[in-house]
Amino acid sequence: MPDFLDALQKWIHGDAPPLVVAHAAATQVEADVLATALVDAGVPVLVRRRGIPGYEGVFERAGGVWADLVVREPDLHRARVLVAEFLESPIEDDRDA
Numbered sequence: 001m002p003d004f005l006d007a008l009q010k011w012i013h014g015d016a017p018p019l020v021v022a023h024a025a026a027t028q029v030e031a032d033v034l035a036t037a038l039v040d041a042g043v044p045v046l047v048r049r050r051g052i053p054g055y056e057g058v059f060e061r062a063g064g065v066w067a068d069l070v071v072r073e074p075d076l077h078r079a080r081v082l083v084a085e086f087l088e089s090p091i092e093d094d095r096d097a
Contacts, residue, residue: 017072019046022079024065031067037086038069043079046070 009018022038022045025031031047038045049067071079 017074019070020073020076021068022071022076023069023083025067025069026064027066031069034069034083034086038071038079038082041078041082043071043075043082045079 023034025034025047035045035047046069047067048070050065069079069083
């Protein structure tokens with residue numbers, strides 16, 4: 001049975017590795033900033049919104065997630081490390097003192 005499932009997965013996805021969720025972003029700003037950081041680091045990413053047209057904001061508030069950041073499975077660990085480092089980094093204050 002595993003051979004059949006492997007063959008089916010390759011048929012569905014082609015030779016490309018499967019896509020997996022690396023991070024669930026709470027807001028559009030978080031999703032956009034993290035997606036930019038991942039792309040800048042060389043990790044291709046897809047931002048998959050969870051909203052439904054006509055119900056903007058309802059599901060995001062209820063579930064606490066605006067979008068999923070989706071990456072290729074081989075990039076998952078690196079993407080999660082980059083996201084964690086980015087979220088843990090201190091905010092820089094660019095205002096003149």
